[in-house]
Amino acid sequence: MKNLALLISPRAKGAYFNDIIEVATAELTWIMGADQAVTYKKIGPMEFLEVEADKALLPTLARLSFVYGIFEYQNEQLTPLPVEANFNLHEDFVFGAKFKGKTNELLTQLLLNVGLKSIEYRKISDVKLLDPMCGRATTLLWGMRYGMKAKGIEQDAKALADIRLNVKKWSKIHRQKHQFSDGFVGGKSTKGNKGKFIEFSAADTSMRVITGDSATACSLLKDEKFHLIVSDLPYGIQHFTTDKTRNPIAVLRACATDWCDSLKPEGVMVLAFNRNIPRRKDLLAVFTEQGLEALDFTAPHQMSESIVRDIVVLKKTIDHL
Numbered sequence: 001m002k003n004l005a006l007l008i009s010p011r012a013k014g015a016y017f018n019d020i021i022e023v024a025t026a027e028l029t030w031i032m033g034a035d036q037a038v039t040y041k042k043i044g045p046m047e048f049l050e051v052e053a054d055k056a057l058l059p060t061l062a063r064l065s066f067v068y069g070i071f072e073y074q075n076e077q078l079t080p081l082p083v084e085a086n087f088n089l090h091e092d093f094v095f096g097a098k099f100k101g102k103t104n105e106l107l108t109q110l111l112l113n114v115g116l117k118s119i120e121y122r123k124i125s126d127v128k129l130l131d132p133m134c135g136r137a138t139t140l141l142w143g144m145r146y147g148m149k150a151k152g153i154e155q156d157a158k159a160l161a162d163i164r165l166n167v168k169k170w171s172k173i174h175r176q177k178h179q180f181s182d183g184f185v186g187g188k189s190t191k192g193n194k195g196k197f198i199e200f201s202a203a204d205t206s207m208r209v210i211t212g213d214s215a216t217a218c219s220l221l222k223d224e225k226f227h228l229i230v231s232d233l234p235y236g237i238q239h240f241t242t243d244k245t246r247n248p249i250a251v252l253r254a255c256a257t258d259w260c261d262s263l264k265p266e267g268v269m270v271l272a273f274n275r276n277i278p279r280r281k282d283l284l285a286v287f288t289e290q291g292l293e294a295l296d297f298t299a300p301h302q303m304s305e306s307i308v309r310d311i312v313v314l315k316k317t318i319d320h321l
C-alpha cells in the first residue's frame with residue numbers, strides 16, 4: 001500500500017466551485033470504497049486529498065476528475081509519481097470547444113468515473129455508453145477518450161453540424177486519423193431529420209449522434225443495450241425540454257421506459273441535474289418506479305443562485321428485473 005496525496009487541480013475549482021473538497025471526496029470515496037479513510041490537507045495554496053491505495057490503482061486515480069498530480073509520502077516528503085491518465089485523443093476534443101449549454105468537462109469525467117466503478121467489465125473497449133440527451137457530445141467524446149463505444153441522442157437537429165465542425169477542426173489541428181459516416185436510422189430520410197446520424201471513428205473507438213426525441217430511444221437505437229447511460233439533464237434555464245416547461249420531470253417520465261429498456265442487466269445510469277428542480281427524490285422516483293435501484297451517491301454543489309447541481313446513480317440490478 002502507498003500513502004498518497006492527490007493534488008487537486010485548479011480547473012476542478014471552476015467545475016465544483018466552493019464545494020470542490022466535498023465533491024472530490026465523494027468521487028474518491030466512491031472509487032476507494034466507504035471504509036477507506038480520505039483526509040484533506042493544505043500546503044500553501046496547494047490542496048490535497050490523502051488516501052492509502054494499492055499501486056495497481058494509480059492509473060484509475062490519475063483519471064479522477066479533480067486530480068492534477070499524484071504524490072507519494074516517502075520519509076515524510078512528498079514525491080511526485082510519474083503516473084499518466086493515458087487517454088485516447090487530444091484533450092482538445094473534449095475541452096477545446098466552448099458553446100452555450102456545454103456541460104462542464106470535469107463534471108462529465110466524474111459522471112463516467114462513477115459509472116465505470118459501478119459496472120462489471122473486462123476491457124474498457126467492451127463498454128457501451130449512451131448519452132440520451134447528448135447536446136454537442138461532451139460525454140460521447142469523453143467516452144472515446146476512455147476507449148468506450150459511445151452513442152447519443154439529441155433533439156436539436158443543428159447539433160450534428162456543430163459536432164462535425166468541432167471534431168473536424170481538432171482532427172486537423174492534431175493530425176488525428178479519423179473517419180466520418182452519416183445516414184438515417186433505418187436507411188430512409190425522414191421529416192425533421194428524425195433518425196439522422198453522424199458517426200465519428202478514431203483511435204479504435206467511435207461515437208454516433210442521432211437526431212431525435214429521447215422518448216423514442218429504443219427505436220432510434222434499434223433496441224441496442226448499453227452498460228452505461230450518462231447524461232447531464234436539461235436545466236430548464238438554458239436548455240428547454242421538449243414541452244418548454246422548466247421542470248424536466250415530464251420529459252423524463254416520457255423517456256424513462258425507453259432509457260431503462262436500453263440498459264443491460266446490471267447496467268448503470270448516472271445523471272446530473274439541478275436539484276432545485278426537480279427534487280432529488282422526485283427524479284429518483286421516475287426511475288425506481290421502472291425497477292431501477294438507487295445507489296448511494298451524491299455530490300451536490302452550488303453553481304449559481306438558481307442551480308445546485310447534484311448526481312444520481314441508478315442500477316438495473318437483476319433482482320429488480
Ligand SMILES: C[S@@+](CC[C@H](N)C(=O)[O-])C[C@H]1O[C@@H](n2cnc3c(N)ncnc32)[C@H](O)[C@@H]1O
Pocket residue numbers: 101102103104132133134135136137138139153154155156212213214215232233234235239240241242251
Ligand atoms: C444540459 S444539455 C446537455 C449538454 C451536453 N452534455 C453537452 O455538453 O453538449 C441537455 C440537452 O438535452 C436535450 N434534450 C432535451 N429534451 C430532449 C429530448 N426529449 N430528446 C433529446 N434531447 C433532448 C437538449 O436539447 C439539450 O441539448
